Amino acid sequence: MTAATPCLRHWRGWVEAAQADAWLERLRQEVPWKQESIRVYGRRHAMPRLTCWMADPGCGYRYSGLENAIEPWTPLAAAIRRRVGEAAAQEFNSLLLNYYRDGRDAMGWHADDEAELDPEAPIASLSLGASRTLRFRPRQRGTAPTLAVELGHGDLLLMDPPTQRHWQHGLPRRLRVETPRLNLTFRRVRLPA
Ligand SMILES: O=C(O)CCC(=O)C(=O)O
Ligand SMILES: [Fe+2]
Numbered sequence: 001m002t003a004a005t006p007c008l009r010h011w012r013g014w015v016e017a018a019q020a021d022a023w024l025e026r027l028r029q030e031v032p033w034k035q036e037s038i039r040v041y042g043r044r045h046a047m048p049r050l051t052c053w054m055a056d057p058g059c060g061y062r063y064s065g066l067e068n069a070i071e072p073w074t075p076l077a078a079a080i081r082r083r084v085g086e087a088a089a090q091e092f093n094s095l096l097l098n099y100y101r102d103g104r105d106a107m108g109w110h111a112d113d114e115a116e117l118d119p120e121a122p123i124a125s126l127s128l129g130a131s132r133t134l135r136f137r138p139r140q141r142g143t144a145p146t147l148a149v150e151l152g153h154g155d156l157l158l159m160d161p162p163t164q165r166h167w168q169h170g171l172p173r174r175l176r177v178e179t180p181r182l183n184l185t186f187r188r189v190r191l192p193a
Pocket of ligand 2: 111
């Protein structure tokens with residue numbers, strides 16, 4: 001069964017603009033950004049964005065078929081994790097950072113439903129920089145309308161369960177955009193009992 005809409009909570013301007021500006025600048029500089037590549041039909045392509053995976057020890061996981069190297073939390077990322085965790089009432093143990101250098105960078109349709117992730121936990125997404133559209137479509141195509149959420153500077157979006165089970169999301173290119181955007185998705189990786 002497909003839920004009629006994804007379960008989203010969107011706070012526009014969750015971080016006040018001057019604070020968001022400062023976070024954007026500092027994260028661009030201090031995060032060890034990586035240019036990963038993806039395999040499509042056996043060929044390697046540069047991923048259309050830079051990424052970094054930060055997590056507590058033991059919280060590694062595979063994303064788009066890549067085994068991510070775990071980076072330790074930078075002081076700012078750790079501070080943001082605490083604030084986002086309070087807003088979401090959730091203890092996040094991992095974070096994927098995406099750096100969209102301009103409107104040519106993007107992310108394809110996917111669901112964040114890897115086996116390593118706790119399906120009961122929300123995923124919290126913080127956006128900094130250029131405004132971009134996150135689109136949602138039902139995994140069972142045609143059973144519900146596609147939805148677009150405009151994510152601006154300082155916005156926090158919570159994707160609550162069972163959103164990942166029934167919906168995919170993606171960030172299309174937007175060629176008019178010439179400025180960068182950072183997105184931080186806080187996640188909960190299941191730990192061995
Ligand atoms: O950049 C975004 O807003 C989406 C990022 C995303 O879907 C992800 O990191 O899994
Ligand atoms: Fe995602």
